[in-house]
Amino acid sequence: MSTGGCCEVPNRFRSALEQGEFVCTAELVLGRDHSAVEAEVFVKEASQQEHGIDAISLTDLPGGNPALPPEAFVACVLEHKLTPIAHLTGKDGNRLSLESRIHALARLGVENILALTGDAQKEGFAGQPKPVYDLDSVLILWLLRALRGGLEYNLGPKTARTTPFDFFAGAVVNPFKVREPDLMMQFYKLQLKVAAGAQYIITQLGYNLRKLYELKQYMAREGLGHIPVLANVYVPTAKIARLMQTGELAGCVVADELIQRLEREKKPQRLERAALMVAAVKDLGFAGAHIGGFGLTHKDFMTILEGAAAIGKNWRGRIDELVFPIPNEFYLLPQGGDGLSDGAGDYRISGVKPHASWAQRLSASVHGHLIREGSFGARLFAAKLKTRIMKTGGLPGKNSSWRHGLWYGLLEPATLYRKATLGCVSCGDCIQDHLNYAGCSMQGCYKELRNGPCGGSRVDGNCEARADLPCIWNLIYLGTLAMGDDPKKFAHVLIPPRDWCLDRTNALANRFAGLDNLCKRIDLGSPVEEGHPKETKPC
Template sequence: MLRIFNHEILAPDNFVVTVELVPGRESTGRTTDTILGIAKDAFADGRVCAVTMTDNPGGNPSLSPDVLGYEIFKQGLDVIVHFTCRDMNRVGMESRALQLARMGMKNILALTGDYTGKGFGGQGTPVFDLDSTILCSMLKSLSSKLAASGDPDDFFTGCAVSPFKTTEAECYAQYNKLNRKIEAGASFVITQLGYDAKKFQELMTHHKKNKNYRIPVIGSAYLLSPRSARAMNSGKVPGAYLPDDLYKKVMREWETPKQGLKSAIERTAKLGVILKGLGYRGIHIGGVHKSFKTVGAILDRMDVIQDSWQDFLHEYNHSHEKTYYMFPKQKIEADSNSVKHDLKSKLFDLLPYTILNAAHDLFFNKKSFMAPLFKKIAGMIDQNGKSWLLKYLLEDPVKILLLSCRSCGDCGIQHVAFQCPESRCPKHTRNGPCGGSREGYCEVHPDKLCIWVRAYTRLQYGKATGNFIQKAVPPRNWALNKTSSWINFHLERDHQK
C-alpha cells in the first residue's frame, strides 16, 4: 500500500486527477461491485492519482467510506476519505481518525457535511459537535501525537470551498473560512460544483492574494446526467449550483442518451482544461457511477483540447443574474453601499446587534478597566453557589429573549455578530458558513438567511467587517452545558480563556 496523492499534489508542475466514488446503502451488491470495478480500472489506467470516498452523502446512510476505501487502498490505489462532522461527536471522530491512521489511510477531506437525512426510523440527530475548521485542527494535533508515538506519517488533510456563491456576504464568509481552515491545517482544497469560469478564477485570485500559493486547489467537474442536473438545479445538492439555462440544455442533450453522454463528457473535459489553464492543480471528477470508461474518455479528450482552453471560456458563464464577483472591481473589503438596510432590518437585526455589541464591550471585555471588578463579583457569586440564581433570574431571560439562547454555558455569539450559533444555525457553526447556503439563504431552512450572511451585513453596518472571524474559534465545552456563561466567561472557564 502506497500513499502517493500527497506527493503528487505537492509537486508544483503536476496536474492530478481524482475521482469521486459514492458507496450505496448496501454492504455487497451491484453498487459496491461497480465502485470496486471503477477503482480497479482506474489503477490499471494509471492516470488517476486517488479516488475519494463520500461519507453518507446527503446525510443518508451508506456503506462506510473507510471500509470500502480500505479495500481499494489495499489494491494499490490511493484513497481520500471524506470525513464529515454530522454523525459523530468529537470522541467518535477522534476514534475514527485513529482507526484510519491505523489502516494507513491518512488523506482526509474534512467537511462540515450536508444536514442530516433519514436513517432507520426517520430523521437522524444532527450532531455537528465540531466543524470542519476544528476537524482540521484536530487532525493536525493528532498528527503530532502520532509522530510522538513513532508514526512519522502525517494526516494529509484537505478542505472544501464553494466559490459559487451569489451574494457578497456569502463570498466573503466562504473565503474567510477557507483561510481559517488553511491556518488550522488544511493542505489542499477541493471546490464545490459550478459552471462559472469567472468564479473559478475568482477563487484562484483570492488564493494568491492571501499568499496561499503553497496550498494546491483541485477543481470539481461533474458529469451531468438528467437526474443529477435536476437535483442540482432544484437545490437538492447542498452547495452545488446549476442555473436554469444549463439545466435546460442538459435535458435537451439527454433526449438522446448517446448524445447526452457525449455532451456530458465534452463539457467535463472542457471544464478540466479550463481549470488547468486557470492554475488549478487538479480535477476532481464526480458523477461517474457506471464505468471507468467515462473517466478515460474525459481524460483522453482533455489531452486533445488542452491547448485551446481559452476558446471554451464563453461556454462557462453560467451564473445567477445578480451574482456578486469579488474581483472585477478588485473589491475584497466591505463596500458600505452594497447592502440596503430597510426599516425592518434596522429594527430587528441592526438595532439588537448595536445594543448587544455595546453591552458586550461593557461587560465582557477583558481589556476593560472594569474587568477585574466583574471577575471578583463573578468569583463571589460562584463561591456562594448562587450562579444558578444569576442565570435563571437575569441571564436566561435576557438571552432567551434576544438570542433564543440554548444555555450552552460557552457562549459564542460574539463570533457571529451577536447571533447564537446553537439556536440560529442548524449546524452550530462557529468558524464560518457551511457550503450549503443558496443565494444567501440557509441550506436547512431556506426561508431564513444564513447566519453568516446576517453576520456580514451586521458587521458591514457597524463598519467592522475586520471583526469577522480572524482565527479559529474552539468548539464549545459540553462540561459547561446549562451553566452561567457570564460566570464562565469572567472565571475563564469557557473557550475564551
C-alpha cells in the same frame, strides 16, 4: 502509506501535488449497501490503467443519506495499489467518534483526509436522525493537525501522547455563491481552514469558470497561492442538475441555461464538457481536477482525460460552454477582456454599512461597559465569582455548588434578555461578542457552527436545511459590518468546540469566572506549534 504492515502503497496523490504535477482524482459515492459492487469494479479497472487516475476519493454519507463509510472501503483501494482520499464529516459523530475514526484510518495507513462539515441529514431508519456537528470542518482540521504531531491527553494521574501520524489534510470551499455575504464568508472560512491545517483544497462543484478562477485569483492575492487547489468537475444529468437547482443537493448553483442544454444532450456531450473543463483548469494553473458524476464508469473517466489532453490550450475559444452565470450574481473582481475576472482589479465589496438593530446596539454597548475584559463589571463579577468558587470548592460543571448565591443570581436576568432578543439556547459557552451580537449561531444555524458557514446555503442565501430562514452567517456578516467591524476577522480567529460541561448554565457567569471559550480562542494569524491544543481537562 502502509496498511498496518500488510502492504505498502506510495501516496501518489501527495507526492504529485508536492512535485507540481497536475493530478486527477475520481470521486466514488459509496451507496447504502455493504456490497459496493460497482465501486469495486471501478477500482479494479482503475488499477489496470497505468496512466490515469491518481487517487480514489471516498465519500462520507453524501447528501446526508446512510451509506458505507470510507474506512470500510479503503482496504479495497489499497489492495489494488491505488491511493485513497477518505472524506470525514462532522455531521454524524461527536469529537470522540471522529478521533476514533481518524485513528482507524491511520491504522489502515490512510494519510489523505478531506475534512468537511457534512450535509444536513435526510430521513434514515425509522425517521429523521439527530444531527451532531460537534466539530465542524475547521475543528476537524485542527484535530488532524494535533494528531499529526501526537495529541497529549490525561491518563489518570499521568499524561500520554498519541502516536504521531503524517496526515495530509484537505478542505473544501464553495466559490460559486451568488451573493456577497455568502461568497465572502466562504473565502474567509477557506483562509481559516488553511490556517488550521488544510494542505490542499477541493472546490464544491459548479458550472461557472469565471467564479472558479476568481477563487484562485483571491488566494494568490491573499498569500495562499502555494496551496494546491483541485477543481471539482462533476458530470450531471438533467435530472440531477434540477435536484441541484432546487436545493435537494445542497450548495450547488445551476443556471437555467445549463439545464436546458443538458435536456438536449446525450452522455458524449456531457463528457466532452467535462473534458473541456479539465483542459481549462489545467491551463489556468489549478493543481488538478476532482472528477465525479452519478453512474460514470472508469471508461467514462478515461474518455474525459483523453479528451482534455486533445483539447489542450484550445479551450479558450469555447469559454461560453464553461460559464453559466446566474442573473445579478456577485463577483469579487471586475471582468477582464478574456471573459474571466481580472485578478489585478480592485475588490468590489459593496462597502455599504447596514443598519444595526436596537438589540445589537444595546448588547454591544453593555458588553463594552460591563462585560469586556478590563471593564468595571468584568472586574467586579470576576472577583466575586472566583472568590465563591474558592470557598465552595466548585468545579466548572453545571451542578457545581458555586452556581448559587447573590452574585450568580444577579446575572440570571442576562440569560432572559439573551433568550428574548438574541435567541440564546443556554449553551453556557457563548460567542455572541465574537459575532458582534448579530445572532446566535447555536440557535440560528441548523448545524450550530461556530467558525463560519457551511457551503450548503441556497442561491437566495437561505439555509440548506431550513429553506424559509436565512443562513445566520449571512446575517452575522452584515451585522458585523453594521457595527463597524471587519468580517475578515472570521478568516483567522478559531473558536474552540463547545464545552458541554457548561451546557444550560449561565454564560455570563462562565465568562466572568474564566470558564468559557474566551481564553481558548486562537488567533491563527500567529504561529502555532504542531500538536496543539492539549486536550482540555474534564469537568
